[in-house]
Amino acid sequence: xxxxxxxQEHYLINGxxxxxxxxxxxxRLMDVIYKGVSLxxxxxxxxDLTPDLTQxxxxxxxxxxxxxxxxxxxxxxxxxxxxxxNLAPHPVLDSGSYQLQSVNSVTSDEQFKLPAxxxxxxxxxxx
Numbered sequence: 001x002x003x004x005x006x007x008q009e010h011y012l013i014n015g016x017x018x019x020x021x022x023x024x025x026x027x028r029l030m031d032v033i034y035k036g037v038s039l040x041x042x043x044x045x046x047x048d049l050t051p052d053l054t055q056x057x058x059x060x061x062x063x064x065x066x067x068x069x070x071x072x073x074x075x076x077x078x079x080x081x082x083x084x085x086n087l088a089p090h091p092v093l094d095s096g097s098y099q100l101q102s103v104n105s106v107t108s109d110e111q112f113k114l115p116a117x118x119x120x121x122x123x124x125x126x127x
Contacts, residue, residue, distance in 0.1 A: 047072075078093060
């Protein structure tokens with residue numbers, strides 16, 4: 001793990017609503033801010049850590065019975081959990097780095113997608 005490396009945040013803003021995306025942490029929606037108020041939990045112990053996917057088990061945990069980092073924000077939750085390796089989400093999907101791609105819609109509203117290679121010959125997209 002590398003400490004003290006600020007994650008690059010990307011913002012989608014519409015009036016009083018701001019969505020904060022962090023591609024380096026599983027392409028997750030890290031926060032939803034409405035009228036200046038943060039609505040999602042962000043784990044302060046992990047906030048500035050860059051994950052090494054082979055060492056995720058060494059990260060501090062807020063729940064000892066959960067064998068994966070609780071970064072905070074919202075993420076993709078792939079079901080069924082019984083298919084997860086080592087009782088944890090796929091590391092590349094949950095904590096891997098995505099590449100943000102800007103996509104303009106027909107209405108000219110800003111949109112983005114986050115493709116990530118997480119399995120051989122597969123690509124998963126967040127939209």
